[in-house]
Amino acid sequence: MTDPEIHYRVLNQLETDPHMTQRQLADALGISLGKTNYVLKALIDVGWLKLGNFRRSNSKMGYAYLLTPVGVVEKALITKRFLQRKRVEYERLALEIERLELEVGEQ
Numbered sequence: 001m002t003d004p005e006i007h008y009r010v011l012n013q014l015e016t017d018p019h020m021t022q023r024q025l026a027d028a029l030g031i032s033l034g035k036t037n038y039v040l041k042a043l044i045d046v047g048w049l050k051l052g053n054f055r056r057s058n059s060k061m062g063y064a065y066l067l068t069p070v071g072v073v074e075k076a077l078i079t080k081r082f083l084q085r086k087r088v089e090y091e092r093l094a095l096e097i098e099r100l101e102l103e104v105g106e107q
Contacts, residue, residue, distance in 0.1 A: 006031070007048075008082045010039055011067060011075040014049065018064040040065065048074050 009029055013020060020028070026036040043049040048071030052064045067075060 004078055004081060006035075006039055007043065008075070008078045010036075010043065011048065011071065011078070014065045015067055015075065018052075018066055020065070043071070047071070 006029070010025065013025055013028055022036050022040065023033055025040075026033045029036065031039075040049065044051060047068055049065050050068055052066050
């Protein structure tokens with residue numbers, strides 16, 4: 001996964017469920033816990049995420065990863081670039097499938 005892709009996937013997951021633990025996030029993304037920690041720290045350092053403390057139960061503190069206003073804007077930009085990249089991949093695959101279908105049809 002490239003950095004923009006993993007950033008997109010992390011921001012997308014945390015926007016959906018900000019209370020995910022790093023382990024849950026790593027499992028959801030199929031990456032190591034160490035890489036997850038590294039990516040979260042990088043996103044916090046650039047100001048796209050912030051870590052909030054929230055009381056989850058009687059005496060336990062819970063944490064949530066919240067997209068900052070800058071993070072929301074960046075996620076939108078990353079999403080747009082991600083979609084453009086996926087469209088190009090789709091078009092390449094469609095052409096390859098068409099070529100393979102013609103090749104199979106010739107035999």
